[in-house]
Amino acid sequence: MSTLPSRVTLVDVGPRDGLQNEKELVATEHKAQLVEMLYLAGLREIEVTSFVSPKWVPQMADNAAVMAAIKRQPGVRYSVLTPNLKGLEAALPTRPDEIVVFAAASEAFSQKNINCSIAESIERFAPVVEAAHATGIKVRGALSCAVGCPYEGDINADQVERVVLLMKGIGVDHLGVADTIGVGTPRKIQAAMERALKHYPLVEVSGHFHDTYGQALANIYACLEMGVHNFDTSVAGLGGCPYAKGATGNVASEDVVFMLNGLGIETGIDIDKLVDAGAFISGVLGRPPVSRVGRALLAKRAAA
Numbered sequence: 001m002s003t004l005p006s007r008v009t010l011v012d013v014g015p016r017d018g019l020q021n022e023k024e025l026v027a028t029e030h031k032a033q034l035v036e037m038l039y040l041a042g043l044r045e046i047e048v049t050s051f052v053s054p055k056w057v058p059q060m061a062d063n064a065a066v067m068a069a070i071k072r073q074p075g076v077r078y079s080v081l082t083p084n085l086k087g088l089e090a091a092l093p094t095r096p097d098e099i100v101v102f103a104a105a106s107e108a109f110s111q112k113n114i115n116c117s118i119a120e121s122i123e124r125f126a127p128v129v130e131a132a133h134a135t136g137i138k139v140r141g142a143l144s145c146a147v148g149c150p151y152e153g154d155i156n157a158d159q160v161e162r163v164v165l166l167m168k169g170i171g172v173d174h175l176g177v178a179d180t181i182g183v184g185t186p187r188k189i190q191a192a193m194e195r196a197l198k199h200y201p202l203v204e205v206s207g208h209f210h211d212t213y214g215q216a217l218a219n220i221y222a223c224l225e226m227g228v229h230n231f232d233t234s235v236a237g238l239g240g241c242p243y244a245k246g247a248t249g250n251v252a253s254e255d256v257v258f259m260l261n262g263l264g265i266e267t268g269i270d271i272d273k274l275v276d277a278g279a280f281i282s283g284v285l286g287r288p289p290v291s292r293v294g295r296a297l298l299a300k301r302a303a304a
């Protein structure tokens with residue numbers, strides 16, 4: 001039996017990745033309340049919003065207002081997505097603790113998602129990374145479509161490594177391996193992870209798994225076996241990417257915390273309060289949480 005990490009850090013990306021795909025605009029105050037409830041549940045890394053074009057992603061148009069509305073708590077890292085310098089310039093006055101640039105292992109996805117080739121995206125990110133570092137802000141890089149693309153199909157590990165190297169070359173501090181459409185299975189995910197780990201230290205690599213095919217928990221376990229201990233998750237299983245049709249949300253934070261609790265792995269997260277956060281935002285959206293654990297614990301509460 002391999003030794004699993006004793007502690008795992010989760011970045012809840014629900015307020016950004018989760019909500020970006022919602023057609024009905026969610027009120028700024030509800031977004032801010034969700035961020036606060038995640039903090040109260042013990043999350044110390046929260047992806048709040050994105051500074052992208054409001055024409056492309058209207059749900060994130062209130063980015064600055066959300067950043068102004070959140071109650072800043074000590075010890076919490078609030079991050080935002082910035083696809084270009086324009087995004088960074090808009091984000092900086094809102095004082096993000098970290099920014100995220102996002103590239104893809106697939107040319108077609110890069111074009112659909114950010115309207116440029118992989119090479120052009122790296123050219124755009126380079127000054128963003130430089131400017132962020134100049135103000136002391138850490139940069140996470142998301143690498144979409146690390147095992148499969150909605151337009152190109154299978155993606156191989158060589159394609160992943162190529163973009164990992166490009167990200168590393170421009171100084172991206174942390175590399176997130178993203179299975180955007182949730183088609184990854186444990187061995188494929190491990191192969192992609194291995195390429196990231198060839199160039200980034202373990203502490204600076206994370207997994208970002210959508211649960212479209214129900215593989216996300218197995219994929220997280222496969223990463224734990226490699227020692228990976230940072231994951232993006234989304235409260236209530238919210239989300240999907242507007243440029244990956246049919247892809248469902250990220251793996252639900254509640255489901256991951258339940259599994260990690262069962263494995264005796266520390267997260268610092270209170271699952272009951274996390275379920276409250278999931279129930280809150282699901283109520284705002286007018287539907288039950290996608291999280292199986294969230295639904296089970298809510299049903300148990302109702303029956304008690």
Ligand SMILES: CC(C)(COP(=O)([O-])OP(=O)([O-])OC[C@H]1O[C@@H](n2cnc3c(N)ncnc32)[C@H](O)[C@@H]1OP(=O)([O-])[O-])[C@@H](O)C(=O)NCCC(=O)NCCSC(=O)C[C@@](C)(O)CC(=O)[O-]
Nearest residue numbers: 051052053056083086087102113114115142144178180241
């Ligand atoms: C990247 C762009 C902006 C390029 O879009 P573009 O049209 O190529 O950009 P442009 O530079 O030609 O500008 C066109 C217009 O957009 C404006 N603009 C330009 N930049 C910005 C900005 N930052 N903020 C606000 N406005 C902006 C710019 O000012 C101009 O406005 P106009 O003159 O037409 O009125 C566009 O493609 C875009 O916003 N895409 C958003 C994509 C997105 O948010 N996708 C979802 C997030 S990624 C994701 O979810 C995956 C991830 C990270 O979770 C991991 C995974 O699971 O894979």
